[in-house]
Amino acid sequence: xxxxxxxxxxxxxxxxxxxxxxxxxxxxxxxxxxxxxxxxxxxxxxxxxxxxxxxxxxxxxxxxxxxxxxxxxxxxxxxxxxxxxxxxxxxxxxxxxxxxxxxxxxxxxxxxxxxxxxxxxxxxxxxxxxxxxxxxxxxxxxxxxxxxxxxxxxxxxxxxxxxxxxxxxxxxxxxxxxxxxxxxxxxxxxxxxxxxxxxxxxxxxxxxxxxxxxxxxxxxxxxxxxxxxxxxxxxxxxxxxxxxxxxxxxxxxxxxxxxxxxxxxxxxxxxxxxxxxxxxxxxxxxxxxxxxxxxxxxxxxxxxxxxxxxxxxxxxxxxxxxxxxxxxxxxxxxxxxxxxxxxxxxxxxxxxxxxxxxxxxxxxxxxxxxxxxxxxxxxxxxxxxxxxxxxxxxxxxxxxxxxxxxxxxxxxxxxxxxxxxxxxxxxxxxxxxxxxxxxxxxxxxxxxxxxxxxxxxxxxxxxxxxxxxxxxxxxxxxxxxxxxxxxxxxxxxxxxxxxxxxxxxxxxxxxxxxxxxxxxxxxxxxxxxxxxxxxxxxxxxxxxxxxxxxxxxxxxxxxxxxxxxxxxxxxxxxxxxxxxxxxxxxxxxxxxxxxxxxxxxxxxxxxxxxxxxxxxxxxxxxxxxxxxxxxxxxxxxxxxxxxxxxxxxxxxxxxxxxxxxxxxxxxxxxxxxxxxxxxxxxxxxxxxxxxxxxxxxxxxxxxxxxxxxxxxxxxxxxxxxxxxxxxxxxxxxxxxxxxxxxxxxxxxxxxxxxxxxxxxxxxxxxxxxxxxxxxxxxxxxxxxxx
Amino acid sequence: xxxxxxxxxxxxxxxxxxxxxxxxxxxxxxxxxxxxxxxxxxxxxxxxxxxxxxxxxxxxxxxxxxxxxxxxxxxxxxxxxxxxxxxxxxxxxxxxxxxxxxxxxxxxxxxxxxxxxxxxxxxxxxxxxxxxxxxxxxxxxxxxxxxxxxxxxxxxxxxxxxxxxxxxxxxxxxxxxxxxxxxx
Numbered sequence: 001x002x003x004x005x006x007x008x009x010x011x012x013x014x015x016x017x018x019x020x021x022x023x024x025x026x027x028x029x030x031x032x033x034x035x036x037x038x039x040x041x042x043x044x045x046x047x048x049x050x051x052x053x054x055x056x057x058x059x060x061x062x063x064x065x066x067x068x069x070x071x072x073x074x075x076x077x078x079x080x081x082x083x084x085x086x087x088x089x090x091x092x093x094x095x096x097x098x099x100x101x102x103x104x105x106x107x108x109x110x111x112x113x114x115x116x117x118x119x120x121x122x123x124x125x126x127x128x129x130x131x132x133x134x135x136x137x138x139x140x141x142x143x144x145x146x147x148x149x150x151x152x153x154x155x156x157x158x159x160x161x162x163x164x165x166x167x168x169x170x171x172x173x174x175x176x177x178x179x180x181x182x183x184x185x186x187x188x189x190x191x192x193x194x195x196x197x198x199x200x201x202x203x204x205x206x207x208x209x210x211x212x213x214x215x216x217x218x219x220x221x222x223x224x225x226x227x228x229x230x231x232x233x234x235x236x237x238x239x240x241x242x243x244x245x246x247x248x249x250x251x252x253x254x255x256x257x258x259x260x261x262x263x264x265x266x267x268x269x270x271x272x273x274x275x276x277x278x279x280x281x282x283x284x285x286x287x288x289x290x291x292x293x294x295x296x297x298x299x300x301x302x303x304x305x306x307x308x309x310x311x312x313x314x315x316x317x318x319x320x321x322x323x324x325x326x327x328x329x330x331x332x333x334x335x336x337x338x339x340x341x342x343x344x345x346x347x348x349x350x351x352x353x354x355x356x357x358x359x360x361x362x363x364x365x366x367x368x369x370x371x372x373x374x375x376x377x378x379x380x381x382x383x384x385x386x387x388x389x390x391x392x393x394x395x396x397x398x399x400x401x402x403x404x405x406x407x408x409x410x411x412x413x414x415x416x417x418x419x420x421x422x423x424x425x426x427x428x429x430x431x432x433x434x435x436x437x438x439x440x441x442x443x444x445x446x447x448x449x450x451x452x453x454x455x456x457x458x459x460x461x462x463x464x465x466x467x468x469x470x471x472x473x474x475x476x477x478x479x480x481x482x483x484x485x486x487x488x489x490x491x492x493x494x495x496x497x498x499x500x501x502x503x504x505x506x507x508x509x510x511x512x513x514x515x516x517x518x519x520x521x522x523x524x525x526x527x528x529x530x531x532x533x534x535x536x537x538x539x540x541x542x543x544x545x546x547x548x549x550x551x552x553x554x555x556x557x558x559x560x561x562x563x564x565x566x567x568x569x570x571x572x573x574x575x576x577x578x579x580x581x582x583x584x585x586x587x588x589x590x591x592x593x594x595x596x597x598x599x600x601x602x603x604x605x606x607x608x609x610x611x612x613x614x615x616x617x618x619x620x621x622x623x624x625x626x627x628x629x630x631x632x633x634x635x636x637x638x639x640x641x642x643x644x645x646x647x648x649x650x651x652x653x654x655x656x657x658x659x660x661x662x663x664x665x666x667x668x669x670x671x672x673x674x675x676x677x678x679x680x681x682x683x684x685x686x687x688x689x690x691x692x693x694x695x696x697x698x699x700x701x702x703x704x705x706x707x708x709x710x711x712x713x714x715x716x717x718x719x720x721x722x723x724x725x726x727x728x729x730x731x732x733x734x735x736x737x738x739x740x741x742x743x744x745x746x747x748x749x750x751x752x753x754x755x756x757x758x759x760x761x762x763x764x765x766x767x768x769x770x771x772x773x774x775x776x777x778x779x780x781x782x783x784x785x786x
Numbered sequence: 787x788x789x790x791x792x793x794x795x796x797x798x799x800x801x802x803x804x805x806x807x808x809x810x811x812x813x814x815x816x817x818x819x820x821x822x823x824x825x826x827x828x829x830x831x832x833x834x835x836x837x838x839x840x841x842x843x844x845x846x847x848x849x850x851x852x853x854x855x856x857x858x859x860x861x862x863x864x865x866x867x868x869x870x871x872x873x874x875x876x877x878x879x880x881x882x883x884x885x886x887x888x889x890x891x892x893x894x895x896x897x898x899x900x901x902x903x904x905x906x907x908x909x910x911x912x913x914x915x916x917x918x919x920x921x922x923x924x925x926x927x928x929x930x931x932x933x934x935x936x937x938x939x940x941x942x943x944x945x946x947x948x949x950x951x952x953x954x955x956x957x958x959x960x961x962x963x964x965x966x967x968x969x970x
Binding site: 019020022023024026027028029030031033035036038125126199200201202203248249250251253280282283284501502503504669670672673675676677678679680681703704705709711712713714715717718741 | 807809810817818822823824825826827828829830831833834836863864865867868873877880881882884886887888889890891892893896911914915916918919920921922923924925926927928929930931932
């Protein structure tokens with residue numbers, strides 16, 4: 001890999017807290033989300049969904065629905081002819097992963113509450129909902145499987161044709177048994193990392209418009225190019241006839257990193273009926289039909305020497321994948337295995353994963369995707385070990401941190417951490433928070449606890465050589481692309497294959513490009529989310545957009561710069577290597593008065609008149625595809641301070657300090673914003689949020705009434721700080737920060753609650769730390785200490 | 787469908803009328819009948835607040851009100867907040883303080899905050915947090931939403947809305963983009 005781009009940036013905008021270019025339309029109600037788009041002649045769709053968790057469909061009577069005014073069609077599973085079902089994109093070599101048939105509409109047997117059974121298409125969006133209520137479906141109930149551990153022990157099956165509820169087994173790591181045997185102290189804990197929802201405030205929405213052989217699909221998705229590919233495969237079309245547009249997308253958090261049946265089905269319906277068809281998910285549908293995340297049971301063993309030296313970590317995960325193997329669902333726990341060593345040195349680390357089918361909605365990536373779970377286990381185990389050994393929990397961390405001199409560091413699970421300074425982030429954290437002082441602030445009648453989480457994670461997805469079909473088994477390269485186009489007037493349009501949906505990448509990408517071309521970021525327009533524009537790309541997830549997509553943009557821009565240098569050198573009769581960017585002009589070194597602006601260079605490039613060097617093509621635009629050499633590994637140290645009311649069990653997060661290191665900062669506002677939102681996502685999981693099913697597989701949290709998203713009143717303001725340890729992997733030195741807050745925070749909050757409860761005798765507790773659970777834990781120990 | 791009824795409202799100062807189904811929600815009247823798509827729908831239980839508008843000067847969740855209930859009323863939506871090219875102090879505050887990410891909850895958040903500042907021009911952080919507890923945001927963690935409201939409160943008390951600090955061309959971009967209806 002070349003590192004030729006280093007040090008060329010002018011540096012005026014990178015690193016600045018620039019206001020977002022995205023915001024003006026959004027703050028004025030002039031955004032353009034899928035539901036804001038109305039095509040002439042459009043039909044509306046409503047779904048009939050299963051109220052049963054597991055049942056055979058014995059009959060479907062749509063006659064009353066079809067008899068209604070304005071209903072154009074009702075389709076069921078057997079009406080829909082597709083070339084293939086919904087995809088699983090992970091095929092690990094040598095490992096069997098069960099992938100049961102999964103169609104946009106169920107053909108015979110529903111497998112979870114919310115499984116779609118029929119779609120009603122009509123002219124009015126209220127009328128199709130009425131008509132859907134008129135579709136009479138008879139079900140013959142089948143045994144329901146909800147407990148993932150019991151499901152592995154035999155008994156009733158989610159998919160009898162497969163013959164087992166086990167989806168797959170996958171392991172990473174070495175001989176942890178010997179290392180545990182050689183440990184003087186071994187502790188073991190059972191964790192339940194419960195199921196949560198992505199819950200973007202914009203539910204999903206799709207419009208499909210098939211006309212004369214060409215299909216356009218607007219979808220609230222994080223992956224427009226993947227969606228185009230699977231539309232082509234499933235509809236039997238070619239990609240050149242399909243255009244997918246992700247316009248403004250109202251949040252994703254992984255829940256829109258999916259190929260959803262509704263997306264495919266609406267396209268099929270539009271082709272069938274010859275008219276555009278629109279569907280907007282309700283929140284109630286979102287809670288039952290958009291994929292969930294987490295939902296692991298983990299048995300964790302940790303071994304250490306009596307002096308606190310870490311020896312071994314063995315994590316056995318049972319992952320509840322719900323009823324189907326979704327797009328990346330079975331892969332998600334493995335992302336946790338890659339970070340299981342955390343920030344520490346070990347003799348051996350091993351993760352053994354067993355995926356399980358249950359009669360619930362499928363699980364897949366939700367913000368952090370496997371890494372929040374892993375970090376939760378590691379960081380709580382470190383605190384548990386500290387208590388076991390009687391060693392201060394921060395001292396124990398410092399003792400075992402990988403020293404910064406040892407980077408790049410090869411971990412015992414075969415990954416190479418790019419760069420890090422874990423002592424540095426923890427030291428900086430302690431400049432902001434003094435644990436003893438905090439403890440002294442305990443309010444009358446309350447229990448106060450301070451919890452820490454020192455984290456690292458894997459992002460910058462992904463080096464194809466590490467994740468592709470012959471290695472990890474992802475059936476795609478995860479490179480990213482960019483096209484940088486200078487127009488004749490000197491304005492710049494950048495096309496990225498990433499698909500931002502709130503991250504602010506239009507701004508950070510413009511900052512990167514502007515500095516390299518000597519223009520104002522306002523002159524740089526960033527285009528994304530339309531497969532008909534720019535080169536193909538892979539989308540936005542896994543904190544990859546800056547580290548992979550941004551680097552692709554930097555490289556395409558450098559190609560433009562190189563051509564600009566050649567044009568200027570030719571015009572000014574100098575050598576290209578003597579051209580530099582200085583105060584917005586490409587000038588000859590030592591002669592700053594002789595220079596050309598980007599607009600002047602573009603003028604020559606597009607109206608050459610013999611002014612270009614021999615054999616140089618006209619125009620000023622370049623494309624780059626970037627496939628990184630390694631992942632990037634951001635890290636940080638977080639502290640949560642909680643207050644527990646022992647009378648009610650209610651937990652308040654009263655203070656939260658986050659020190660993070662995501663490499664070279666491009667726009668600190670955006671970094672802070674990602675941390676704030678990420679931390680609250682994890683506070684939500686730790687204290688409030690849980691997707692719950694009863695033992696009959698009925699969803700108990702089917703709306704925002706019962707699924708408790710944190711509001712402004714339930715969380716504090718945050719204190720954030722940074723250290724800067726550039727990544728050597730890319731020329732920007734960036735790592736990625738979209739998920740770090742979420743990855744860090746559930747452990748910090750849980751450790752804080754345990755710290756608060758420890759004087760009362762509670763030394764371990766699983767999330768969600770609802771008032772009831774905390775109160776019950778206290779009662780078991782005889783109530784709060786006097 | 788039940789017989790249509792006539793609904794007449796004043797929306798952002800403009801008289802608007804239409805024949806609608808009696809069961810039509812105000813939010814769908816605004817979005818689908820009048821084409822004012824700045825008001826969003828994020829749930830079906832009146833929890834998220836993305837649909838917040840002002841009805842006769844008071845913030846309401848427009849998914850919980852029938853269009854017919856608004857007959858004869860004054861409605862103000864996010865589209866009515868800026869005065870020509872001048873952003874409302876809350877719009878300025880949300881932009882300046884990075885108070886939005888995906889932007890989907892933002893119109894409702896701004897309308898709820900405007901009502902809050904109307905009743906309490908100098909709210910404490912706790913008062914802002916309590917006042918916006920009916921508006922959910924999944925992106926920002928609320929930290930910068932609180933700062934945005936404080937920013938706006940300060941501007942309103944001073945009776946001014948300054949030019950953006952970082953880039954003076956931002957305001958022009960805003961108008962240009964808005965005029966084209968181009969999304970981010």
